Amino acid sequence: MKYLHLVWSNLKRKKLRTSLTLLSILVAFILFGFLSAIQQALVGGVAMAGADRLIVRHKVSIIQMLPESYKARMERIPGVSLVAHQTWFGGIYQDPKKFFMQNPVVPEEFLSMFPELVLPTEQKQAWLATRTGAIVGRTTAERFHWKTGDRVPIQSSIWAQENGSRNWEFDIVGIYDGKKKGTDTTPLFFRYDYFDEARGRWGKGQVGWFTIRVADPARAAEVAKLVDQEFENSSAETKTEPEGAFVQAWASQLGNIVLIVAAILGAVFFTILLVAGNTMAQAVRERTGELGVLKAIGFTNGQVLALVLVESCLLTVLGGVLGLGLAWVMISRGDPTSGLLPMFFFPTRDLLVGLGISIALGLVTGIFPALQAMRLQVADALRGT
Amino acid sequence: MNESGTDNGALVHVDGVGKVFHRGSEDIHVLTDLHLQVPAGEFLALMGPSGSGKTTLLNLIGGLDRPTEGSVTIAGESVHQLSDRRLAGWRARHIGFVFQLYNLMPTLTTERNVELPLLLTHLSKSERKKHVAAALAMVGLSHRAGHYPRTLSGGEQQRAGIARGIVTDPTLLLCDEPTGDLDRKAGDEILKLLHALNREHGKTIIMVTHDPHAPARAARTVYLNKGQLSSEPLA
Ligand SMILES: Nc1ncnc2c1ncn2[C@@H]1O[C@H](COP(=O)(O)OP(=O)(O)O)[C@@H](O)[C@H]1O
Numbered sequence A: 001m002k003y004l005h006l007v008w009s010n011l012k013r014k015k016l017r018t019s020l021t022l023l024s025i026l027v028a029f030i031l032f033g034f035l036s037a038i039q040q041a042l043v044g045g046v047a048m049a050g051a052d053r054l055i056v057r058h059k060v061s062i063i064q065m066l067p068e069s070y071k072a073r074m075e076r077i078p079g080v081s082l083v084a085h086q087t088w089f090g091g092i093y094q095d096p097k098k099f100f101m102q103n104p105v106v107p108e109e110f111l112s113m114f115p116e117l118v119l120p121t122e123q124k125q126a127w128l129a130t131r132t133g134a135i136v137g138r139t140t141a142e143r144f145h146w147k148t149g150d151r152v153p154i155q156s157s158i159w160a161q162e163n164g165s166r167n168w169e170f171d172i173v174g175i176y177d178g179k180k181k182g183t184d185t186t187p188l189f190f191r192y193d194y195f196d197e198a199r200g201r202w203g204k205g206q207v208g209w210f211t212i213r214v215a216d217p218a219r220a221a222e223v224a225k226l227v228d229q230e231f232e233n234s235s236a237e238t239k240t241e242p243e244g245a246f247v248q249a250w251a252s253q254l255g256n257i258v259l260i261v262a263a264i265l266g267a268v269f270f271t272i273l274l275v276a277g278n279t280m281a282q283a284v285r286e287r288t289g290e291l292g293v294l295k296a297i298g299f300t301n302g303q304v305l306a307l308v309l310v311e312s313c314l315l316t317v318l319g320g321v322l323g324l325g326l327a328w329v330m331i332s333r334g335d336p337t338s339g340l341l342p343m344f345f346f347p348t349r350d351l352l353v354g355l356g357i358s359i360a361l362g363l364v365t366g367i368f369p370a371l372q373a374m375r376l377q378v379a380d381a382l383r384g385t
Numbered sequence B: 001m002n003e004s005g006t007d008n009g010a011l012v013h014v015d016g017v018g019k020v021f022h023r024g025s026e027d028i029h030v031l032t033d034l035h036l037q038v039p040a041g042e043f044l045a046l047m048g049p050s051g052s053g054k055t056t057l058l059n060l061i062g063g064l065d066r067p068t069e070g071s072v073t074i075a076g077e078s079v080h081q082l083s084d085r086r087l088a089g090w091r092a093r094h095i096g097f098v099f100q101l102y103n104l105m106p107t108l109t110t111e112r113n114v115e116l117p118l119l120l121t122h123l124s125k126s127e128r129k130k131h132v133a134a135a136l137a138m139v140g141l142s143h144r145a146g147h148y149p150r151t152l153s154g155g156e157q158q159r160a161g162i163a164r165g166i167v168t169d170p171t172l173l174l175c176d177e178p179t180g181d182l183d184r185k186a187g188d189e190i191l192k193l194l195h196a197l198n199r200e201h202g203k204t205i206i207m208v209t210h211d212p213h214a215p216a217r218a219a220r221t222v223y224l225n226k227g228q229l230s231s232e233p234l235a
């Protein structure tokens, strides 16, 4: 630690050069932060998906609906332990650009199907007791400053009530949190019985998709096949897949973007390697005499090597920490697309990876100048000045 | 234990030292069969024409370089036989260097420069501070402790250089043309300072110099010519 001042003073020697190098490292790490947040938002759902859950949708497309009556038939299939359904409501609150999902569900089965949604018991009771009740995730509640007791108007782009009105109102009875960081806490869920009764003749008794819990995840594929067989040759055939695959299918459409950004990031880090490497090489070259003095004073070759390495690591880690920190601040302000990426955050794992990269960058850029400094003969170094 | 070292009490023994540099296919014999003994507490001036090998000899004594033949023994330690690593540690404990061009770190203040050799010791921060203050007081530079080298005059920079050289209280202080870059007045002050360090604090000093005033300050002057030492300047 007592050498830190010595290392630090060397970075201050050429302030402009150090600042520019630092800045370029910083920008690279901001980019890194955003990439990992976007990547997380796109493919994080796959990791969050339950291994024991299947999704049953209409064979033709997810937009086509399935009869609610399928539920009872699914429950009779061996290996199925729970069935819950959801329906796309397509609602707008105030501004169409402020997208978030709202689905009608059957509270009890829905909540036991998705234990990652954490709702206080008394709020759950309130939901069961309130026909027009809805629960909303913390993210959206905070976004619109909703509290329990609020009555919120939502206009559906799909569903009209019996009187023809598309304006629906729900009473917020609960706000849920995610058990894990990656849990999507933007959707609003309201009661299917209220929905089904209130909606006009069109679509009555129809739901969007089912989620099935299988008793044994190892037999999930088998159960999926049984489900699809059950509804074969009916008016609404089904397609059953693991929840992960379902999320994956949607994410892979965006996966290429991740690849492109990753390639850009690779190029950026390679450039940083050259920039920081050049800074360090110059720093050692112009300091030959001083390194000679240090050795004359009694610094060992190993200590001189370490001094240069620590200096290059200090440079890259400083840039890395500042960049990652700024990225974190910017990312924690939330989804920049206002709704398209509900799980937009900076995963701790990637934060640590970034830190690791910054250290590695320092070692790689510092090692050659450091070796050069280490091999310097004292007498020659002093004579050179 | 070196026998001659106990015989005549000399601190520095240079015995039959030769040094050959290779430049391309050419061999440069800088020192040949050179002998020198310096007793503890002596202030020795080493003079000689430019390129005669004074710096080379000083480097050998200070353990910055190794002789091609012969031995360098200081306070009983066969310096020429130490590994690079041990040699560095030995320099830290026994040798203080003062350079013609001061060679201070431009990025460190005077006191931080003087502190550098102490970083290699086990002294605590407050102990280091005390030693630095004492060394700066000894060279009369206490009032410049917090200043950067570029704001100091040449003479002041060399005082800082000397403070750095003596701060660990080394066995031997080696000065390579310490007044070579100073005007007459500043040079004289540095000579006076070294003289005082020798007389009042008992420092053993070997000083390479061109300065005609040096012999008057030094206890003994030797002359290097054609790879050999003599006590008389060449006519
Ligand atoms: N590393 C080296 N390689 C080749 N020649 C050297 C080297 N170091 C010193 N010399 C040569 O040795 C001679 C003595 O140099 P030096 O000891 O610096 O002389 P002085 O200090 O008396 O002026 C010079 O001719 C110099 O060129």
Ligand SMILES: [Mg+2]
Pocket: B054, B055, B056, B176
């Ligand atoms: Mg010289």
